[in-house]
Amino acid sequence: MASEPPADTTDGTDAAEQEQVKHDIAGFDKANLNGFFVQSRNEEFRLNIGAYTQFRYNLVWREIPPAGDPKFDSGFVAARTRFFFEGKMTDHIEYQLRFNIDDTGTFALYIAYAGYNFKNYHHRSANNHGAWNLRVGRQFIALTREDWMFPQDLLTTEFSAVDQAFAVGTSDGLQAFYGRDLGRIWFALSNGSAGGKEDFPNNTTSQGFLSARGEVQLLGDDWNVFNDLVGRKGRPLGVLLGVGSGYAVTGPNAVAFTPRHSGQVTVDLTVGGDGFQAMAYGMWNWEAVGGVRSTWGFVAQGGYFILEPWQVYAQYSLVHPGQIDGLIPFNALTLGTSAFPFTWTNRIKLSLEGALLFNPINSTLVNPNPVIGWLPADAGKQYSIRAQLQFGF
Numbered sequence: 416m417a418s419e420p421p422a423d424t425t426d427g428t429d430a431a432e433q434e435q436v437k438h439d440i441a442g443f444d445k446a447n448l449n450g451f452f453v454q455s456r457n458e459e460f461r462l463n464i465g466a467y468t469q470f471r472y473n474l475v476w477r478e479i480p481p482a483g484d485p486k487f488d489s490g491f492v493a494a495r496t497r498f499f500f501e502g503k504m505t506d507h508i509e510y511q512l513r514f515n516i517d518d519t520g521t522f523a524l525y526i527a528y529a530g531y532n533f534k535n536y537h538h539r540s541a542n543n544h545g546a547w548n549l550r551v552g553r554q555f556i557a558l559t560r561e562d563w564m565f566p567q568d569l570l571t572t573e574f575s576a577v578d579q580a581f582a583v584g585t586s587d588g589l590q591a592f593y594g595r596d597l598g599r600i601w602f603a604l605s606n607g608s609a610g611g612k613e614d615f616p617n618n619t620t621s622q623g624f625l626s627a628r629g630e631v632q633l634l635g636d637d638w639n640v641f642n643d644l645v646g647r648k649g650r651p652l653g654v655l656l657g658v659g660s661g662y663a664v665t666g667p668n669a670v671a672f673t674p675r676h677s678g679q680v681t682v683d684l685t686v687g688g689d690g691f692q693a694m695a696y697g698m699w700n701w702e703a704v705g706g707v708r709s710t711w712g713f714v715a716q717g718g719y720f721i722l723e724p725w726q727v728y729a730q731y732s733l734v735h736p737g738q739i740d741g742l743i744p745f746n747a748l749t750l751g752t753s754a755f756p757f758t759w760t761n762r763i764k765l766s767l768e769g770a771l772l773f774n775p776i777n778s779t780l781v782n783p784n785p786v787i788g789w790l791p792a793d794a795g796k797q798y799s800i801r802a803q804l805q806f807g808f
Contacts, residue, residue: 450808479795525553710780
């Protein structure tokens with residue numbers, strides 16, 4: 416799965432299908448969820464081509480909207496469309512180019528890295544004897560489990576408010592990975608949340624960001640259980656503990672009063688099994704502004720397949736402003752259901768969810784926007800209903 420965890424190769428395909436793909440020089444790879452591919456006859460060179468989009472219809476009610484705004488509003492949102500080109504040049508050299516079109520139609524280079532695999536990692540911990548690689552370029556930085564996921568592999572239709580407020584996202588830099596048996600770890604040196612949004616030499620918030628994330632399976636030995644946040648049927652029981660931390664220093668062009676030092680610590684626990692997955696994580700953020708000022712967030716969520724292909728899910732998210740004066744906590748609850756037409760991919764699904772925001776969003780750390788689904792409000796609660804069609808290849 417590129418810079419995030421790899422795609423699940425265990426659901427909905429048999430050994431004969433996977434063996435046939437190995438001998439084709441072009442086709443559609445259902446086993447590894449890589450979409451269409453072309454490869455050399457000796458399987459040494461390969462290019463996977465894929466894309467997906469998320470198309471939504473939002474309905475939002477505000478108890479007390481800003482002056483001049485209606486209490487009820489609705490409309491379509493094309494949240495994101497992504498195209499990817501990824502593959503290998505020999506078993507040691509990998510690459511990925513990923514492009515994103517956001518809800519405003521802005522086209523951007525999202526991921527562009529080359530990697531070197533010093534040892535192959537089969538993602539079956541009991542069968543590997545240690546593996547590690549190094550990636551250089553624009554990529555997702557391993558820190559929080561939610562931000563490490565593809566949007567297509569989320570439990571809900573969108574990243575939580577905690578991720579919206581605090582996640583690093585894609586960054587430019589170097590990232591090393593090592594995995595063995597029941598544990599794996601990433602180390603990265605990057606420019607942090609600036610990512611590709613600013614260019615040398617006129618960057619104002621570009622940072623030196625040092626980060627690490629470690630994961631250990633407390634129960635089970637199959638990493639595929641944790642490749643998404645969905646929890647497909649047919650997976651063995653597993654428990655995953657993850658810890659991540661990062662430290663940032665602002666660059667010399669930072670504007671006045673920008674914190675010179677900041678950091679983040681996150682801890683997450685995931686339980687997955689046959690048709691279910693539950694996750695909870697907390698995040699503490701600090702920045703040096705005279706003294707140390709803290710903010711924090713918490714997410715708890717879970718989903719269960721009541722029958723194939725229907726899943727029900729719930730999520731609670733909290734974004735707390737800590738010691739920032741004049742702001743209040745963000746509290747939201749989401750309940751929903753999704754249908755997955757195909758057992759071998761999360762890329763195609765239909766979702767319907769309802770949500771309640773308990774606080775006026777303008778007084779929180781979370782920015783209202785069409786993608787997150789909440790509208791500006793200075794007072795009162797908000798209610799929303801969201802329907803999403805997610806599809807691609």
